[in-house]
Amino acid sequence: MFDLVHSLSDDELLPFGLRAYRLNLVSLFGRDWPRERIAQAARAAAISKILGGWEYHQHYLPRLTSAPDAPQVNGAHLEQVRALLERGRGVVGVSFHFGHMRYLPSEFAHAGIATHLPLASDSYNDYWTARASNPGAALWKHFEFVDVEARAGAISLAKALARGELVFSTIDGNTGNDGTRGDARRSKVALLGSECRVKNGLFVMAARFGSPVIPMVAHNLDGQRACRLGPVLDPGGPLRGADAERFVEEAVQSAYTFLGEALNAYADEWCGGDLFHQWRLPAPSVTHPANEIEQRLREHLGTGGRVVMDTRRIVELPGENDIVWTDALTGRCYKFPLAIVDLAARLADEGRGVDLRWLDQHPSDVRSRMWSLICQLASRDAVRCHG
Numbered sequence: 001m002f003d004l005v006h007s008l009s010d011d012e013l014l015p016f017g018l019r020a021y022r023l024n025l026v027s028l029f030g031r032d033w034p035r036e037r038i039a040q041a042a043r044a045a046a047i048s049k050i051l052g053g054w055e056y057h058q059h060y061l062p063r064l065t066s067a068p069d070a071p072q073v074n075g076a077h078l079e080q081v082r083a084l085l086e087r088g089r090g091v092v093g094v095s096f097h098f099g100h101m102r103y104l105p106s107e108f109a110h111a112g113i114a115t116h117l118p119l120a121s122d123s124y125n126d127y128w129t130a131r132a133s134n135p136g137a138a139l140w141k142h143f144e145f146v147d148v149e150a151r152a153g154a155i156s157l158a159k160a161l162a163r164g165e166l167v168f169s170t171i172d173g174n175t176g177n178d179g180t181r182g183d184a185r186r187s188k189v190a191l192l193g194s195e196c197r198v199k200n201g202l203f204v205m206a207a208r209f210g211s212p213v214i215p216m217v218a219h220n221l222d223g224q225r226a227c228r229l230g231p232v233l234d235p236g237g238p239l240r241g242a243d244a245e246r247f248v249e250e251a252v253q254s255a256y257t258f259l260g261e262a263l264n265a266y267a268d269e270w271c272g273g274d275l276f277h278q279w280r281l282p283a284p285s286v287t288h289p290a291n292e293i294e295q296r297l298r299e300h301l302g303t304g305g306r307v308v309m310d311t312r313r314i315v316e317l318p319g320e321n322d323i324v325w326t327d328a329l330t331g332r333c334y335k336f337p338l339a340i341v342d343l344a345a346r347l348a349d350e351g352r353g354v355d356l357r358w359l360d361q362h363p364s365d366v367r368s369r370m371w372s373l374i375c376q377l378a379s380r381d382a383v384r385c386h387g
Contacts, residue, residue, distance in 0.1 A: 005050050010043065017274030025267060027328035028192045030312040032136045044268035048099070052271050056102040058089040061130040061294050064137035068110040072103045073218050075227030080214060084232065085113070090161035090211040092202050093168035097272025098261050100218035100225045105168045109143035114165040118148040118157055118202075120173055122256055139314045146354040154201065167265060169202055171255065172272050172279070188281075189256040192263065195281045196256070203251050207244040210237040213251050215258040216321075219266045230258035285380065293379045300385040306353030308386045312370035315337055316348055327382060334382060336373075343370050347377075353386055 010018060021042035029038060060072075071078070084091045093108075095101045108115040119127065124147040131140055146156045157167050187200040206213050215230030233251040235244075263270060297307065308315075309325070317324045323344040325334040336344040346354050354374065359367055377383040 005047055005340060010317045013046045015187045016050055018042060019317060021045045022054055022132035023326060025329050026196060026275050026315055035311050041268040045273050048269050049271035057126055057130060064134060064139055066136050067136055068138045073107055073225040073227050077216055077227040080229060084212045088164050090164045090209055092206045092211050092213045093166060094171045094174045094213060094215050094255050095217055098171050098217045099269040101170050101289050104218050106139060108166055109139050112142055114142050116157055116160040117145045118169045119145055121147050121149045157206055160213050161205055187252045189253045190259045191256050196279050197281060198279055200248055200252050207239040207247045210235050215255045217262045219269050227331045272308055282331040285330040285332055288379045290379055294375050301356045302359045303383055306355045306387045307383050308350045308353040308383050309347045310382055310384045314382050340370055347383055
């Protein structure tokens with residue numbers, strides 16, 4: 001299975017979100033990483049999503065026995081969570097759709113820690129099927145999965161914290177009883193320079209019950225699974241009013257800052273990166289004055305320069321009869337009609353680009369259309385001067 005998935009071509013990975021991974025990684029790293037690195041990370045992330053779910057649900061869970069399984073992830077996460085639980089206020093463990101995140105709650109349950117995992121309805125059904133297929137596994141003795149898109153899901157989690165137990169969640173799923181698109185309980189956070197709107201319900205619960213929050217991710221390190229811990233965010237006790245609101249906002253931001261640090265190091269394991277655009281807020285769209293842009297372009301091309309696509313923010317999405325460019329920062333799209341798709345191809349090729357000689361090879365009406373589109377693209381930073 002591993003060899004088969006890794007042998008898939010980029011075209012074969014398109015149904016698994018490869019374009020979305022590219023787009024979202026460009027929105028975060030387009031100005032810092034070369035296009036080749038982003039393409040490699042996007043491919044690896046798409047593969048990690050395929051293999052991560054298969055490995056855990058089809059290979060790991062079915063083989064579990066009535067004896068607790070040995071630790072699968074290296075790190076100090078078990079000791080840290082145990083120490084926090086001793087404070088008697090429950091613990092909120094937060095992770096992200098990243099690397100080997102599924103193994104973390106299993107680790108806690110197999111260690112005898114009562115663990116509650118909030119899930120979207122489709123993932124809840126996967127775990128329900130796994131438990132029904134292997135009901136005697138020791139995992140289920142201390143592992144409770146909760147459908148948080150159901151009406152009573154949040155109540156179940158609140159009761160767990162009130163009992164001083166562990167609630168563990170991959171919070172970038174950003175779902176609740178109003179689904180992933182709902183506006184209830186949202187905070188604005190910064191992630192590597194992008195502004196995002198994310199669910200904060202678990203952080204609100206942590207403030208309500210005084211539960212410490214500990215971020216963590218499980219990633220690959222020297223061929224093994226390893227847990228990386230973030231800073232503990234402890235309200236110190238139950239909070240109300242402005243104190244609770246302040247804790248929630250600071251804790252949510254701290255958790256996503258931790259995610260940003262993990263992405264800088266292990267973006268190729270961000271299996272949830274294909275959905276980032278659902279909770280990232282588009283950057284403001286800026287249009288520069290047309291006359292200034294046209295003058296700048298004429299001067300640059302007149303000295304032998306070229307114009308190329310700004311690959312730091314633009315991702316090309318080929319269609320059936322046209323080509324569409326998408327601005328990864330603003331979400332704005334630009335459609336190239338079939339009659340001038342060669343313009344898109346030329347702009348996308350940094351080694352060639354568009355210069356005056358190439359433009360002048362076209363009939364005047366076609367050249368005029370091309371020039372107008374180039375000026376429009378430049379006014380919105382979709383193309384840049386080069387060479």
